[in-house]
Amino acid sequence: GAMRLAERRVIVKRLAAMHNIGAMDVLCTDKTGTLTEATIRMVRHLDFRGAESERVFRLAYLNSHFESGIKSPLDEAIIAFRSLDVTGWRKIDEVPFDFERRRVSVLVTDGTERLLVVKGAPEDVLRQSTHYEGEGGVEMPLDPAARADLDALFQKLGEDGFRVLAIASKAMGPDHASAALGDESELAFAGYAVFLDPPKASAMAAIRDLTGAGVAVRLLTGDNERVTRHVCAELGLPVIGLITGDDLRAMSEEALRARLPKVNVFCRVTPAQKERVLL
Known part of the structure; x- marks a missing residue:
């Protein structure tokens, strides 16, 4: 596996990482610089x-x-x-x-x-x-x-x-x-x-490939809801459910856990709130 990845110019530092990636069923990603060009x-x-x-x-x-x-x-x-x-x-x-x-x-x-x-x-x-x-x-x-x-x-x-x-x-x-x-x-x-800050040319294909492989993509961003929805539409990422930072602030841990399966976009969230969603 490491040799095949090396042919694609990917260096594997920990062999266990390949197994972890192979077992992944949810990918949480930021927007700016990850899905967009970051050439603002x-x-x-x-x-x-x-x-x-x-x-x-x-x-x-x-x-x-x-x-x-x-x-x-x-x-x-x-x-x-x-x-x-x-x-x-x-x-x-x-x-x-x-x-x-x-x-x-x-x-x-x-x-x-x-x-x-x-x-x-x-x-x-x-x-x-x-x-x-x-x-x-x-x-x-x-x-x-x-x-x-x-x-x-x-x-x-x-x-x-x-x-x-x-x-x-x-x-x-x-x-x-x-x-x-x-x-x-x-x-x-x-x-x-x-x-x-336009989307990366490769981002739509990456999201499509992840979805096809059974990996659900979750987007966490500090941007507001409308610009986030616009970027999601450009990337071909349907907004199934959306939670804002203000929503998160008012949610208990139990309420958040109940909502997570039905939400794939989090906007206007702070770094601390991103960590809360991930953990």
Whole structure:
């Protein structure tokens, strides 16, 4: 068996691994970089109307440029989209990303204004916003009608297969010297940064071969439901049942075990929730 695999350029380090793979009847996989190309490209930067907005791009760029630590593929896509001169800006502080808040905030200044710039999952950023940037950058109340319009734009982008980050900001006082979780409130919603991450050409055939061999494929991803359904359709993976991270958070272990046989897609799940499903 190891010799036959070697002919296919596969190195077997543990012989028992071949038996384990042969006995496999369920395969759990991530989406980004496993089923998709992981060559994420930023393709649009949209305001509240869905029109291209330089303001949205500038805020997204400031956030990604000054964010500390390892850049995510989405940060790299924003920075690679187009270079901006930010030499007049400096970073004051940051609230790092975490999988519970699903956003990152940087406090920056150019000497005349001091801004908290927030980038993250649309659902969470919208929840923290009370205003949106309207015509001419004028802040308007984020009433139920405006909130519904922004949510509809987000849902439409997801249905078309685009990954989306929300961009918002908040003007801070000149003496505001640090950024804290409590600052991520009463935000002014600016718009959406939109990304494309197409499926791998080989992914559909791999899923088809696994299914034909009697292996059930389970997809676990941090992306939202609509973009996940779109990718599943492109890959030929029927969605039998779907559970979100919010669903998981409310489930007991007994309820989860009862649902597992009827579910093959888990979306908006954190790394800890993925581990819970696997174990």
